[in-house]
Amino acid sequence: MPALLRHARTTYGAAMRRALADAGCNDIPANGLYLIGGLALHDGEMPLGELVKDLRVSKQAASQLVDALVTGGYLQRIVDEKDRRKLLVTLTRRGRNAAAVQAKAREQIDAELLARVGVNGVNATRKTLAALIDLGRQRENGNDDVIPGSTSERCK
Secondary structure, eight states, X not given: OHHHHHHHHHHHHHHHHHHHHHTTOOOOOTTHHHHHHHHHHTTTEEEHHHHHHHHTSOHHHHHHHHHHHHHTTSEEEEEOSSOTTOEEEEEOHHHHHHHHHHHHHHHHXXXXXXXXXXXXXXXXXXXXXXHHHHHHHHHHTXXXXXXXXXXXXXXX
């Protein structure tokens, strides 16, 4: 399953990278696709603290990624008007354009997938992936019970 998930993610990523390169946006770092797409889903604005948590990288790595995307003209940093101690990261016009290109590439892959496996297949896959995500979140929150049928042997 992990190998299938990795290759499936690569299918989306490769399509998005090709579309972005064709649009003149071939300077987006590796996690930049996730960040730009995530910001687009959050109306183009997100507190930096949430960004670091969602990326699951160190604050330093997230800061370096944001720096690279600011330098590339995809993002800007602004002070949160509600809490001046917080910085928000927002999409620039170039960032919104890149997000639109990514979304279109994702939609094309989604349409091809739908044509191959049908609505029921796509819905079953979404249900399975949502359950897998939920399992991961439960484990992150300290509920990491042993999976039935697994062993608890230690690496030697």
